[in-house]
Amino acid sequence: MSSPVLKGLHHAAYRCKDAKETVEFYQNALGMKFTTAFAEDHVPSTGAYDPYMHIFLDAGNDNVLAFFELPEQPEMDRDNNTPEWVQHIAFRVGSVEELVSAKAHLESLGIEVLGPTHHGVFQSIYFFDPNQHRIELAADIGTKEQYEELARVAGPMLEEWSLTKKAPRHAAWLHELARSKSGDS
Structure with missing residues (x-):
């Protein structure tokens, strides 16, 4: 028996507080296209009753970012034993110029942005989405x-x-x- 041959990341899924607010943020702040939504009362894999809205956004290059809104679950929280800078979603931009332009755009929307931070072979900016997920935009600069x-x-x-x-x-x-x-x- 051999290991599977992976063809890339199908999607990464996170929880959100409000699906509509999350879609609007990623469309307006990062230009992502809202592609798909599934709403169910039962979890397909387990059959458990747990109403949800599952949304999918195109992050470019066949990468998909997804979120679940779970209205009947306790209010979402972060892992308080992990520093907030550790868990994050990082997206690539094409150049440092695009990174600087993205920072200006985000700040024009009233979003607080940290950086650019120089990491030797890439530069990044950091900010939070409405769900308090830390987002990084990174521009590769290494040789x-x-x-x-x-x-x-x-x-x-x-x-x-x-x-x-x-x-x-x-x-x-x-x-x-x-x-x-x-x-x-």
Whole structure:
């Protein structure tokens, strides 16, 4: 028996407070197309009674972001044992110029935006959707050689982390690059 051959991500699904508000946010803030909605009283996989609205938005390049509104479940909350910066949805934009333009657009809608933050091989901005999901927009800026080096050190970094639970220095150059580009000392 062999592993499945994956053809990409079909969709990623999250919970939302209000399906209509969520669709409007992703359409207006990020230009996503609302493609599909399913409303059911019973969960198809389990048969359990749990009314829901399941919405799907086109995030580009055959990537789909989906949400569930669950009106009969307790009010949604975040994982309070995980810092809010950890769990996020990241979308790629084509350039740093597009990233800066997106920031201006979001701020014109009254959305508070953090960044751009320089990560060495990409730059990002961060903000929250109406459901308090953290959203990242990222523009790749690294060279082929930088990405190859990151791939080369990934295994050794993971092994060292697994043993020590301390940040390995295999990619220290990446942090130095980010500091030098952002003007930090």
